[in-house]
Amino acid sequence: MVRYIIRRLLWVVVLLFLVSFITFLIFYALPSADPATLRAGRSPNPQLVEQIRHNLGLDKSLPHQYFDYMKRLVLHFDFGYSYQNNISVKQQILDRLPASISVAIGSAIVFLITGIGVGIISAIRRRSLLDRATMGLSLVSISAPVYWLGLVSLYLFASDIGKFPVPFLKGAGSYVPFSQDPSIWFQSLLLPWFVLAASFSALYARLLRANLIETMSEDYIRTARAKGLSERRVVFRHGVRSAINPIVTAAGLDLGVLLGGTILVETVFNIPGIGRLAYDSIQNSDLPMIQGTVLIGALFIIVANLIVDIMYAFLDPRVRYS
């Protein structure tokens, strides 16, 4: 197991290197806009543009630029400075990380609880009214775009602009860090958590329902029942444990993606997270910031993937790493 983890960790390094290289190629070699011209104001002269290009190091060859970037990153964990505001990329990412973690973890808790709960109930009460209602609702949740759902939830329930304001559901722009005020932090994130979790919950519920229905028809479930185990024990110890593996895979990867930023939710609810930072930096051709946010996002996904693989060994006795 230890050898497996070490091998996977080495792959993490290789993958991050590849991601950095591909990101560099996309954004530095084929940038969507010229950062030097953007920095030089609305009516620049060529001399100024070239001087800015030189100052930003954009006049060097692409391999040279990439080597410089990786050297700083590997030796000093330095992502460079934003072209837009000349503030350290690392500092800005670390500044915004708590907000993204808050959104991601909170919504993961919501979608796991609701998704797994609804999935189990629907599977064991198959074709009941409750099953039909929750599966119908799940279709709506999957189909509703997050951006639209966010706006609708704000217009309906937010304490500032809602038609039916709920006092503890704070509106957009009310996010404060947990360390500053835990109560406001919680209230400002309730709506984003549920909005973000809606489609994930629905997907997980449908996935688990399908898996559980299939699992519950297996021979070993019949055997468990024949042994006189309680239905609750049969469902949870034998049925769910087996059916939940795909959910764990999906949840791990989804959490990684969410930690890397949730652009739409962060935008609608004005939460200063990594996703919004990535979006703004792409708009401004802020290449070091794009590179930094992409690498952080990739790191989360790769690590989440690794954790999921390791968890398999604990969840499924059939899985053994050697």
Add this chain to the structure above:
Amino acid sequence: MPISRLKTSIAVVTALAAVLLIAACGGGGSGGEAKKGGTLKVLDTAGSIDSLDPGYWYYQSDYQEVGFTTQRWLYGWKPSETKPTPDIAQALPKQSNGGKTVTVKIKSGIKYSAPLQSRTVKAADIKYALERCFLPQVGNGYANLYYSDIKGVAAFKSGKAKEISGIQAPDAQTLVINTDKPAGVLTGGGALGMPCTIPVPKDYAQKYDQGKQSTYGQHQVFTGPYMIQNDGKGKITGYKPSQKLVLVRNPSWDKASDFKPAYFDRINITCCSDATVAAKQTLSGQNLLSGDYAAPPTPVLKQALKRTKDQLSITSSGGNRYISLNTTVKPLDNVNVRRAIAAVIDKTALRQTRGGPTLGTISTHFFPPGADGFEEGGGTKGPGFDFMSSETSNVALAKSYMKKAGYSSGKYNGPALLTIADNVSPAKETAEAFQEQVKAIGLDLQFREVPHATMLTKFCQVPKAKVAICPNLGWGADFFSAQSLIAPLFSGENIVPSGNVNTAQVNDPQLNAKINAAKQVTDPTKAAKAWAELDKDVTSQAYFIPWLWDNNVSLESSNAKGVPSKFNSGAFDYAFSALK
């Protein structure tokens, strides 16, 4: 009650009401007196300020959020005025030597914020501020336009001189600027009312101006009524890019020598809200004024016009929107084809894509209202060119111009023209409407929609990209100066390989000479006439087809009164705004 007393009472009440009404209007608009104190909240949607560095500030949100509030300029701008007001300067500049020397006396006793609270502003600080605007690490976008005629600028830019010899500070209170030729933008004070004249103490700032990019902005000292929250030791703590900007009162500010009332105690600016949500929050909330957006999304605007019109501030932005036609690409090298396009477009329909009449007035010539020379150029009626006179499409006229251009059928029959448009609403819809309209004269467009920054820096502003038509461009005057509307956009001397704003690539020696002559006119009345003549010339040639004189639509909460600044395209000036 006797009739006479009743009449007297009615007269008194009427007079009183009139006085109250006038007082209310004088306070800036729809009722409620300005209240001192309180915290203003501002919701930004588009990324807030571009930079902390005063030497970089050039755009609407920079001026609005930090330029007017935290710093004093050599010359400032009262919200409703179009002429500069002495701020750090004692009076308007004095010109001598045939307009080639400009002398400005500055006020004494204007202090900096901590950690330089014991120091006062000296003329040498403004000299350094102007010089650093030419440093690439500052990245200023207008110094070359307005200050390049100052003696010694070329030597300073090339690194041959450590200072600009034409800017001198013979004593602490005197600034002298010598130019190679008369420069109307300097003698009139307009170009000295730009953030490059915000004082920067050289001995303090120079260490931050080293390296790849200046970091002075993050350590700057303030002279205005507010300062960005800081630790008092020269480090800003109240700014997180695209998150928050906190302005607090500057204890070093001398109210007696400033023309700004600065009512609020604190200004909290939050970025970056969704535009629709921000607009709704502003309209239904308290203590809120809109931030860095020129107009709310169309559905919100329509709703607000019906329900909360008194919370909208609609003012001319002093800018225009135009369609650029590249004169180096056939058939747009033919003036009659360009005029045909001007005649065929339906400007009313184009305006509708942005939200309708609230968003502006249909243009009849290039200069927008408020610019020097606008009235001399025909005002709203315009110079009377037939291809610019109709607000809707005039296909017959357009076809007649196409026939004059040699297309006997009245329709173009050549290859498709490369057209690069913005891919974001409402500009996207404007471009798509334009694409449909020009089909009437046979113009087939090779139409591509790309992000705004890409549109400018990879296509429209890059001559070698050979883009024929850019339908989503706009321009606004700096300090109401007609020069800033004409020289960058139409002078062939300004065609550059990248960042080229002369997108039509006009290079007419006669026009260039006329522009250079107008730049040297220092008499304001004569200058206005000279620029108006140029406005007529460029409109006549239809290099650009101006179709809208833009309005700025700002929002305010029911208990807040925003005061729009003419200088800053109609955006609220927070140093004059207040709670009711």
